[in-house]
Amino acid sequence: MPSRDASVGVFDSGHGGISVLRELIHRMPNEDFLYFGDSANAPYGTRETADVRRLTFAAARRLLDRGCKALVVACNTATSAAIDDLRAAYPALPVVGIEPALKPAVLAHDHVLVLATEMTLREEKFRRLLASYGGRAQIYQTPAPGIVEAVEAGDVDGPRLSAYLDRLLAPYRQVPIDAVVLGCTHFPFVREAILRSLGHPAALYDGGPGTARETCRRLEAAGLRSGRPGPGRVELTNSRPEAVAVSERLLHL
Ligand code: DGL
Numbered sequence: 307m308p309s310r311d312a313s314v315g316v317f318d319s320g321h322g323g324i325s326v327l328r329e330l331i332h333r334m335p336n337e338d339f340l341y342f343g344d345s346a347n348a349p350y351g352t353r354e355t356a357d358v359r360r361l362t363f364a365a366a367r368r369l370l371d372r373g374c375k376a377l378v379v380a381c382n383t384a385t386s387a388a389i390d391d392l393r394a395a396y397p398a399l400p401v402v403g404i405e406p407a408l409k410p411a412v413l414a415h416d417h418v419l420v421l422a423t424e425m426t427l428r429e430e431k432f433r434r435l436l437a438s439y440g441g442r443a444q445i446y447q448t449p450a451p452g453i454v455e456a457v458e459a460g461d462v463d464g465p466r467l468s469a470y471l472d473r474l475l476a477p478y479r480q481v482p483i484d485a486v487v488l489g490c491t492h493f494p495f496v497r498e499a500i501l502r503s504l505g506h507p508a509a510l511y512d513g514g515p516g517t518a519r520e521t522c523r524r525l526e527a528a529g530l531r532s533g534r535p536g537p538g539r540v541e542l543t544n545s546r547p548e549a550v551a552v553s554e555r556l557l558h559l
Pocket of ligand 1: 318319320322323348349350351352380381382383384423426454489490491492
């Protein structure tokens with residue numbers, strides 16, 4: 307049984323999970339967090355599912371070897387590839403995954419654009435979500451690997467990213483898109499750039515806050531919420547150690 311004073315492990319293919327870590331720190335400022343970004347193997351979204359499952363298990367082991375008391379898969383792609391297998395492999399551990407916030411978007415809007423990775427959009431988890439809520443709104447989907455690439459390079463508002471988004475979102479400028487689901491954890495860093503290229507106002511849906519709430523609930527239910535006064539310690543690690551500086555910058559944006 308891990309101690310309630312142990313860290314919460316947070317994982318993503320690279321820097322994207324930092325957008326979830328921000329929400330986790332906001333909700334539970336007294337917890338310690340250990341973040342692992344796998345930038346050496348990013349992007350995950352264009353890989354085979356089995357490959358992402360293998361990388362996700364390797365990342366989980368790395369965090370658990372450091373004594374983490376819970377695991378947050380802060381990556382929609384890794385969640386769709388491996389969350390069920392992870393839960394089966396670690397039944398005693400709180401394991402929380404993130405998925406595109408489609409439900410709240412379709413409950414409140416008529417024209418919803420889902421931006422995610424290629425793998426997230428093709429995997430069964432998202433297909434099931436679409437089958438449950440797809441009838442309530444007109445849903446458009448498009449993978450956006452160029453955003454992952456830009457954020458991995460530390461670019462959240464540069465001219466190359468803007469040109470990419472202008473091209474990607476051109477077909478949606480004429481459509482009355484009123485909500486955009488940010489279905490990849492790299493995307494919340496480029497909210498402004500997305501809205502600018504879309505050319506009209508839209509509500510943005512990010513799964514990060516809900517994931518932080520769910521993590522808090524799961525820790526409380528397991529009796530694992532830290533009882534120490536805050537602020538907790540946040541340690542950032544990466545499979546490409548020189549990339550930690552980018553994570554650090556994004557955390558404090
Ligand atoms: N940040 C990840 C997600 O939420 C994936 C990015 C990647 O392709 O590596 O889906």
